Amino acid sequence: xxxxxxxxxxxxxxxxLGLLFVxxxxxxxxxxxxxxxxxxxxxxxxxxxxxxxxxxxxxxxxFVRNVT
Numbered sequence: 197x198x199x200x201x202x203x204x205x206x207x208x209x210x211x212x213l214g215l216l217f218v219x220x221x222x223x224x225x226x227x228x229x230x231x232x233x234x235x236x237x238x239x240x241x242x243x244x245x246x247x248x249x250x251x252x253x254x255x256x257x258x259f260v261r262n263v264t
Contacts, residue, residue, distance in 0.1 A: 231238070
């Protein structure tokens with residue numbers, strides 16, 4: 197009996213995640229043309245901020261000081 201209950205919960209979770217994925221895909225398909233021109237610039241700036249931001253430089257300096 198517990199196995200059926202567990203399978204029921206698992207099925208509900210899978211259905212929920214599937215619906216969430218479909219909703220995200222539809223929303224992305226609808227909104228992509230709005231941001232099509234500015235999307236590469238936006239992603240590039242986010243990438244630069246995340247990868248080469250001052251916080252990462254501070255962490256790298258602390259790491260180098262502690263290791264060497």
